[in-house]
Every structure is written in C-alpha cells, then in structure tokens.
Amino acid sequence: MEIEMLRDIPMLAGIDDEGLEEIARLATEFTAPAGQVLAEVGQPGSGLFVIEEGTVEVDLPDGSTVELGPGEFFGEVALLTDAPRNARVRARSDVRALAIERRTFGRLLDAHPTIAVAMLPVVARRLGGH
Numbered sequence: 604m605e606i607e608m609l610r611d612i613p614m615l616a617g618i619d620d621e622g623l624e625e626i627a628r629l630a631t632e633f634t635a636p637a638g639q640v641l642a643e644v645g646q647p648g649s650g651l652f653v654i655e656e657g658t659v660e661v662d663l664p665d666g667s668t669v670e671l672g673p674g675e676f677f678g679e680v681a682l683l684t685d686a687p688r689n690a691r692v693r694a695r696s697d698v699r700a701l702a703i704e705r706r707t708f709g710r711l712l713d714a715h716p717t718i719a720v721a722m723l724p725v726v727a728r729r730l731g732g733h
Contacts, residue, residue: 612653612674614725617717626711630701635694641677642692648681650704657698662691670695679726682708 606623609615615623632655635641641652641659653676661669661677671677681688682705703711712719 608655612655614653614674614676614718614721617721618715622711622715625714626701626703629707629711630703632699632701635698635700637694637696637698639694639698640691641694641698641700642688642690644688644691646681646688648678648685648688648705650702651676651678651682651708652692653701653703655699655701657694657696657700659698660693660695662693664689676722676725679722680729683726684730 606620606627609618609623609626615626618626630653644664654671654673656673658670658672659677661671663669677690677692678688680686680690
C-alpha cells in the first residue's frame with residue numbers, strides 16, 4: 604500500500620511519513636462487493652475500518668441510516684468503549700478499505716496521538732447520537 608493513499612485520509616493527515624509507513628505495514632487492505640455486511644450488531648469490535656474507495660451504509664441503533672465514503676471510518680466505537688458493535692455496516696458499492704486490528708490500533712494511538720485527536724469530533728458526534 605502506498606503512503607500517498609494514506610496521506611489523503613483526513614484522520615491520518617497529521618502523521619509523518621514514518622508513521623504512515625507503519626500504518627501501511629500493519630493495516631490490512633481488503634475489498635468487499637456491494638451488499639456484503641462488514642459489521643453486525645452485537646459482534647465484538649475486532650478492528651477499525653477506513654474506507655479508501657466506495658461507500659458503506661450504516662444502520663444506526665435509532666433506526667436511521669447514514670452513508671460513509673472515502674476517508675471516513677467505522678468500528679471505532681466498539682474499540683474505544685469495549686462494547687459489542689452497535690450498528691450494522693453494509694457495503695453499498697464495491698468497497699476497498701483498510702482494516703486495523705484492535706491491538707494494532709491501540710499501539711498506533713500510543714505512538715501517534717494525532718490519530719485520536721483527528722477522530723475525536725466524529726466519535727463524540729457518534730456517541731452523542733448526532
């Protein structure tokens with residue numbers, strides 16, 4: 604994976620080349636066809652997912668649905684709260700994304716606190732239900 608692609612992801616924008624190289628080495632890139640469920644309510648939070656291409660549809664606990672696209676992420680609430688997943692996420696189109704496993708995510712946050720700072724407004728909005 605090219606670090607240039609990672610640099611275009613807003614939550615990773617403040618990380619230096621060394622940090623981006625570490626993320627590229629530790630993250631797993633995957634593709635999913637339209638319609639595939641990527642996260643299901645009640646599953647344990649195994650990782651954070653960052654969308655590179657395509658869109659996903661997130662069915663929220665309040666019954667509403669939101670769409671996420673390139674540069675956006677999901678799966679962080681289950682990681683940060685240690686609670687089971689609270690939303691269903693399905694690929695709306697063909698998707699290419701990065702998966703960052705739970706332990707790796709923790710190490711990345713320790714080494715690069717700017718990731719947490721970049722995620723904070725989104726996480727606060729999601730936990731607040733807005």
